[in-house]
Amino acid sequence: MAIPHASSLVESSVPPPDGDALFDVGLRLVERHDGGREAREFELLGLRWDLVPQVFAPVHTDSTELFTEWLPFPVGGSLLEVGCGAGVTAVMAALAGCARVTALDINPEAVRNTELNAVRHGVADRVRVLRSDLYDALAPGERFDVVFWNSNVICAPEEFVYTRPMQYAIFDRSYATHYRYLRDGLTRLTSSGRLFLGFNSLGDAERLHSLAAESGVRITERERTTRRAGDVPVTFQLLEVAP
Numbered sequence: 001m002a003i004p005h006a007s008s009l010v011e012s013s014v015p016p017p018d019g020d021a022l023f024d025v026g027l028r029l030v031e032r033h034d035g036g037r038e039a040r041e042f043e044l045l046g047l048r049w050d051l052v053p054q055v056f057a058p059v060h061t062d063s064t065e066l067f068t069e070w071l072p073f074p075v076g077g078s079l080l081e082v083g084c085g086a087g088v089t090a091v092m093a094a095l096a097g098c099a100r101v102t103a104l105d106i107n108p109e110a111v112r113n114t115e116l117n118a119v120r121h122g123v124a125d126r127v128r129v130l131r132s133d134l135y136d137a138l139a140p141g142e143r144f145d146v147v148f149w150n151s152n153v154i155c156a157p158e159e160f161v162y163t164r165p166m167q168y169a170i171f172d173r174s175y176a177t178h179y180r181y182l183r184d185g186l187t188r189l190t191s192s193g194r195l196f197l198g199f200n201s202l203g204d205a206e207r208l209h210s211l212a213a214e215s216g217v218r219i220t221e222r223e224r225t226t227r228r229a230g231d232v233p234v235t236f237q238l239l240e241v242a243p
């Protein structure tokens with residue numbers, strides 16, 4: 001289904017809160033993920049996973065599980081996961097038969113966490129993990145059959161200063177990373193490659209749509225469902241980005 005207007009990106013039973021309210025939701029999410037964490041392991045998709053402090057914990061919302069189930073893994077091909085966190089999607093892709101998986105994150109603890117889980121599940125030979133700000137650490141000509149990011153959807157104001165690694169999992173200041181993801185993502189694809197974004201109703205769909213227009217790309221919704229994330233209902237969407 002093509003999405004012609006930003007409003008349809010958020011069309012759901014979940015009304016989008018205003019910017020300040022969303023920012024507060026984001027602050028609470030950072031606390032929930034970061035504060036007083038004792039678990040060093042979690043279970044998801046039938047497997048147990050290592051969890052390193054200061055890394056997005058896929059147990060507080062359904063996003064990781066949903067996107068990992070929805071994403072069409074390129075069996076025998078290559079996948080780039082931007083913002084890999086604990087590495088669940090990257091490792092599941094390798095277990096599902098992706099020949100080459102590159103997982104990257106701006107948070108060095110997420111890099112370590114993904115490496116641990118790749119070893120734990122016996123796929124370290126085909127999961128390369130990089131610390132990278134979006135595509136920066138990739139070689140200029142590197143291309144992938146599928147590129148995916150479960151993004152930090154809450155738009156932080158221009159003056160926001162990142163002081164904790166976990167904030168990168170929740171906030172994107174001025175949607176600068178979303179803009180670069182949309183603008184440059186297609187150049188990272190093989191000739192038949194596909195670019196996906198895992199988004200949700202806590203994000204700024206209007207801004208996403210306008211950045212897509214500015215970047216000359218079209219956004220199509222592939223999957224959607226509404227679940228609770230802590231105390232708020234959230235609509236999760238797998239979006240595909242195309243020329």
Ligand SMILES: C[S@@+](CC[C@H](N)C(=O)[O-])C[C@H]1O[C@@H](n2cnc3c(N)ncnc32)[C@H](O)[C@@H]1O
Pocket residue numbers: 056057058063064082083084085086087088089104105106107110132133134150151152153165168169170177
């Ligand atoms: C919502 S979390 C998703 C984590 C993991 N993919 C999952 O589904 O459990 C978003 C991730 O993107 C990472 N991230 C944010 N900005 C980034 C950037 N500019 N470059 C690379 N990774 C980034 C965060 O550190 C975080 O791990």
